[in-house]
Amino acid sequence: MAKSIATTLRAELRSRQRKHGPFQAMELLIPDLNAILKGKRIRQDDFEKVIKDGFWFCAGTTLLTALGETVSGIxxxxDDGDPDVFAQIVPGSIAPVPWAERAMGQALFRLFEDDGVPLFSDSRHVLERAMQPLGKMGLKMVMATELEFYLLDAKTERPTVALPHVPGVGRLQPGAQVYHPDDLWEIEHxxxxxxxxxxxxxxxADSAIAEYSQGQFEINLKHIDDxxxxxxHAVLLKRAVKAAARKHGFVACFMAKPFEEDAGSGLHIHMSLVDRNGQNYFSQGRDTLASPPFSARLRYAVGGLLKTMAETTAICAPNANSYRRLRPDMFAPVEPNWGVNHRVVAIRIPQSDAANLRFEHRTAGADANPYLVAASVVAGVHYGLKNKCDPGTLIEQGAHIVPKLKIPNRWDAAIDKFARSKILPQYLGKDFCKYFAMNRRExxxxxxxxxxxxxFDWYLRSV
Structure with missing residues (x-):
């Protein structure tokens, strides 16, 4: 390991322990293909060795299914002996684990090929690779995520929403009260x-709201230029939410569609671009022929996102449950469209001033891998800018629309569309796209x- 990285990590660990006390152990974590954190726990005596020399870890961890299984042919x-590759802690990721019984730290790590190149299937590297074309244009991507989730009652055998109570009475209150502050008081602790x-x-972590269904909430993260x-932040927020839920008798559920008649949970990405002078790239060069007069740059970026939306569905909806969310009647995008201040469309342009002009990508479910979703988003943006993609008619604020299903709404169809993509391998890597499709098919x-x-419920008696 480079001495400079070891020096940085050593100083970082000392700083964290001065603030939070000495760690007796540390969890080393890496997101797999589904952004499920995997890794191992090391004891205090091993901290210096891991910081100085790195360590070896199973490369196949990055390519597991949601069941934690390897796939033949990948x-x-x-097939090839399940080999280890070199692993290194990510500088800046060392932090305490405040819910642990004993003083414990955590850190993210990444994996490398034998020649020192980042492992092609490491989710963080897939995103880094996809960002390179925009970076070469001198553009920074400013981004934040919004995560929706349900709180379920941990005491029930069948997954059941933890219903709020009527204030001052104690009776359970069925039904949704979107944005109701009493629902936040209910879960204040x-x-x-x-x-x-x-x-x-x-x-x-930024604002929290009660969402569109009972027991459903959203926590936003602040925008950063990385x-x-x-x-x-998104994967670690999920980890923190799940830990707090366990403490308070809940189960935090990030499934895309846990209940048939209730709203699905999304992973929304807000993104803007900033040029070398620190100016919002989308706010420059206004297109006076457009209504409202957004810049051609914003329109091209949105056009690229809409052009690639069908082939990125397998990333935004990565498992069987994901497709139960893709219904026209539940604020989940089902066709490539865009609009101003409109929550039914796939790409929403929120209200903002020129300095904060951005788009909101609303397609992904809360079960999706944030790194891969972000990679598909920056790929679509660059492709749109490069090829001047036309986003089509903009849906005006307040317009009534009846969404028509135009993206794959079945898992296998989405995988087929992804596997045939000519655009995504240019950004995410050919090997990654090949093995992602194989993993999802299995x-x-x-x-x-x-x-x-x-x-049995449908067919035992009838047939």
């Missing part, structure tokens, strides 16, 4: 812990081969 699995955990781990770090095969209770 590298770094049973949980929210306090989430914010405390985030503060301790330098996760810039998409990789923004995605680190998980889809297993899911559809499983005989579920619904089979």
């Amino acid at each position: 590298p770094y699995g049973e 949980f929210l306090n812990d989430v914010y405390d955990y985030c503060d301790a781990q330098n996760i810039p 998409p990789v770090l923004a995605c680190d 998980e889809s095969r297993q899911f559809h081969n499983t005989v579920a209770q619904l089979d």
